[in-house]
Amino acid sequence: MATIKDIAKRAGVSISTVSYALNGSPKVTNETTEKILAVAKELNYIPNAAARSLKTRETKIIGIFLTDFSGAFYGDLLQGTKELLVRKGYELIVCSGKQSRWMLPERMIDGAIILDVTFDSEELIRYADRGHKLVVLDRELTHPNINQVLLDNKAGATLATEHLIEEGHRKIYAVTGPSGSFDSKQRLHAVMQVVERTAGITLAIIEGDFNKEGGEHAAKRIMAEHADGQAAAAVFCFNDEMAIGMMNYIAEHHPETRVGEHIHIVGFDNLELAAYSQPRLTTIDYSKRKWGALAAEQLVKLISGAEVENERIYVTLMKGKSVGTA
Amino acid sequence: MATIKDIAKRAGVSISTVSYALNGSPKVTNETTEKILAVAKELNYIPNAAARSLKTRETKIIGIFLTDFSGAFYGDLLQGTKELLVRKGYELIVCSGKQSRWMLPERMIDGAIILDVTFDSEELIRYADRGHKLVVLDRELTHPNINQVLLDNKAGATLATEHLIEEGHRKIYAVTGPSGSFDSKQRLHAVMQVVERTAGITLAIIEGDFNKEGGEHAAKRIMAEHADGQAAAAVFCFNDEMAIGMMNYIAEHHPETRVGEHIHIVGFDNLELAAYSQPRLTTIDYSKRKWGALAAEQLVKLISGAEVENERIYVTLMKGKSVGTA
DNA sequence: TTGTAGGCGTTATCAA
DNA sequence: TTGATAACGCCTACAA
Numbered sequence: 001m002a003t004i005k006d007i008a009k010r011a012g013v014s015i016s017t018v019s020y021a022l023n024g025s026p027k028v029t030n031e032t033t034e035k036i037l038a039v040a041k042e043l044n045y046i047p048n049a050a051a052r053s054l055k056t057r058e059t060k061i062i063g064i065f066l067t068d069f070s071g072a073f074y075g076d077l078l079q080g081t082k083e084l085l086v087r088k089g090y091e092l093i094v095c096s097g098k099q100s101r102w103m104l105p106e107r108m109i110d111g112a113i114i115l116d117v118t119f120d121s122e123e124l125i126r127y128a129d130r131g132h133k134l135v136v137l138d139r140e141l142t143h144p145n146i147n148q149v150l151l152d153n154k155a156g157a158t159l160a161t162e163h164l165i166e167e168g169h170r171k172i173y174a175v176t177g178p179s180g181s182f183d184s185k186q187r188l189h190a191v192m193q194v195v196e197r198t199a200g201i202t203l204a205i206i207e208g209d210f211n212k213e214g215g216e217h218a219a220k221r222i223m224a225e226h227a228d229g230q231a232a233a234a235v236f237c238f239n240d241e242m243a244i245g246m247m248n249y250i251a252e253h254h255p256e257t258r259v260g261e262h263i264h265i266v267g268f269d270n271l272e273l274a275a276y277s278q279p280r281l282t283t284i285d286y287s288k289r290k291w292g293a294l295a296a297e298q299l300v301k302l303i304s305g306a307e308v309e310n311e312r313i314y315v316t317l318m319k320g321k322s323v324g325t326a
Numbered sequence: 327m328a329t330i331k332d333i334a335k336r337a338g339v340s341i342s343t344v345s346y347a348l349n350g351s352p353k354v355t356n357e358t359t360e361k362i363l364a365v366a367k368e369l370n371y372i373p374n375a376a377a378r379s380l381k382t383r384e385t386k387i388i389g390i391f392l393t394d395f396s397g398a399f400y401g402d403l404l405q406g407t408k409e410l411l412v413r414k415g416y417e418l419i420v421c422s423g424k425q426s427r428w429m430l431p432e433r434m435i436d437g438a439i440i441l442d443v444t445f446d447s448e449e450l451i452r453y454a455d456r457g458h459k460l461v462v463l464d465r466e467l468t469h470p471n472i473n474q475v476l477l478d479n480k481a482g483a484t485l486a487t488e489h490l491i492e493e494g495h496r497k498i499y500a501v502t503g504p505s506g507s508f509d510s511k512q513r514l515h516a517v518m519q520v521v522e523r524t525a526g527i528t529l530a531i532i533e534g535d536f537n538k539e540g541g542e543h544a545a546k547r548i549m550a551e552h553a554d555g556q557a558a559a560a561v562f563c564f565n566d567e568m569a570i571g572m573m574n575y576i577a578e579h580h581p582e583t584r585v586g587e588h589i590h591i592v593g594f595d596n597l598e599l600a601a602y603s604q605p606r607l608t609t610i611d612y613s614k615r616k617w618g619a620l621a622a623e624q625l626v627k628l629i630s631g632a633e634v635e636n637e638r639i640y641v642t643l644m645k646g647k648s649v650g651t652a
Numbered sequence: 653t654t655g656t657a658g659g660c661g662t663t664a665t666c667a668a
Numbered sequence: 669t670t671g672a673t674a675a676c677g678c679c680t681a682c683a684a
Contacts, residue, residue, distance in 0.1 A: 003678085063419075093420065330661070
């Protein structure tokens with residue numbers, strides 16, 4: 001492993017000259033710079049990240065912390081994050097699990113994006129107190145070193161609920177996420193607001209889990225309550241994954257029940273998968289890529305010491321065929 | 327940021343004693359160890375990863391390089407990798423894109439698992455030549471510092487093809503992956519072997535891309551060739567993603583054509599998504615979790631200097647409802 | 653324009 | 669059992 005020392009010796013200059021030349025400093029003659037670069041190539045020189053960051057106190061790496069690697073949901077978000085970071089000269093690494101959290105305090109990463117409910121807010125604040133920069137996507141946290149980029153859950157849930165109401169549905173089921181989820185709480189709150197200000201609407205809340213299983217369980221219960229087959233059910237699943245689970249359950253166990261006709265479903269997220277569902281799921285859409293890119297941008301600003309305001313990701317209603325008129 | 331120096335001063339001992347104590351060396355009295363630990367806690371001491379790895383020349387981090395973050399496919403694999411690594415005292419980071427490759431030569435990671443066709447084999451060999459340890463999941467590479475953990479493509483493709491033949495199909499379409507894919511090549515080779523040694527089978531090869539689009543294009547072509555509706559088509563899609571794309575295309579454009587009856591499809595991978603397809607896709611199954619775990623295990627062994635043999639992941643035929651008798 | 657030298661925070665080799 | 673001290677590879681005043 002060649003070091004700048006080796007290059008210096010070989011090129012007949014001092015190590016500081018090598019360092020300057022390698023970093024493109026104008027203090028060194030073009031001539032010597034070229035010579036040094038040539039020697040570096042010849043020696044297969046590769047800088048040592050540890051040594052560099054020991055000195056500079058930065059790694060140019062950003063970490064994003066996810067609850068798990070299951071993915072279906074994260075693809076575009078990660079892509080968006082990555083693209084922006086690369087443009088800003090940073091690298092992205094994806095981490096998951098409690099064990100990897102040391103990377104932040106030990107300065108292996110220059111900052112982190114958090115999308116992991118299992119990460120305690122207290123722990124995050126501790127890190128922020130120590131000067132680490134964070135962007136959170138899944139909670140509200142006020143701290144000078146923390147910025148939030150949250151989905152506009154209120155708008156999304158309102159759009160979804162109002163859509164069901166406009167189509168003439170009077171009894172609405174809301175299938176929530178797990179109890180700890182911030183997004184789920186916000187969505188439920190918005191749903192309840194809409195219901196309260198609209199006359200003649202009944203709301204039934206079913207606790208879900210943001211997974212397919214949750215949608216299946218909810219489907220089971222809803223189908224049981226509508227066993228007589230007279231009234232159509234209208235359901236707002238707080239994410240697409242559960243909506244898909246619900247549609248799959250219905251297709252399998254109640255083939256005579258048609259989504260969009262006997263049961264009406266709206267989701268949230270507009271997963272790629274939702275586009276392939278039969279019928280196409282009506283859902284709340286937003287740009288996951290933009291979400292990731294914005295989070296990254298905020299983090300980079302935070303690291304550079306700039307003041308940043310919290311941001312919001314806007315959502316729209318994406319009409320499919322899973323909701324029909326009552 | 328407290329350092330061991332600060333702790334030494336505060337505890338009235340030398341920095342080497344602190345270092346030993348922090349690393350649980352038996353050379354230090356319990357008494358002083360306790361005292362040092364107490365001071366460390368009091369000072370909120372956090373070790374500095376850069377300094378440590380500058381000295382130890384290791385980071386205890388393993389990187390896995392993927393072509394993209396799209397995920398659907400990788401979830402379990404990453405989970406399996408992660409679990410094993412954590413058990414062995416390593417951390418896993420997920421990387422993608424050319425830019426992140428510096429992490430290997432600059433020793434930011436102790437080794438890498440490669441599942442990224444865009445990573446040139448020559449580049450990998452260069453790294454291996456420099457002493458870096460690698461495990462490749464998507465190609466064959468013989469080098470003392472590189473280990474392979476490959477799918478048993480031959481067995482899988484043979485199982486799939488023979489299944490179609492056993493069900494009485496005589497004309498078989500093979501929808502391949504992109505031309506650069508090692509897995510695709512191996513699968514195609516196996517398919518051709520089966521066809522050659524079985525009388526009366528015709529094989530049509532359609533180049534795909536391992537994405538849904540590839541499946542759709544292939545579906546279009548196959549449906550056109552079977553426009554008369556007389557002969558049923560039998561298709562082996564080289565991965566589930568294409569098989570799903572094919573099924574979706576058919577459901578959308580040829581609702582009268584029933585998969586498992588008028589067209590017979592077998593996939594490869596047994597994605598979670600395949601379990602939700604209608605009808606359930608017949609496919610080749612293998613444990614993605616085990617694949618990841620085995621790759622990690624091999625890499626850890628390689629790093630520890632042990633001799634390791636290349637490994638293979640065994641596959642089985644998972645019968646669904648997408649293939650029926652001719 | 654180039655060289656000297658100190659230091660970043662640890663580990664590890666010697667002595668004591 | 670503990671303490672000096674020299675690396676590890678790089679950056680950066682400051683000096684020449």
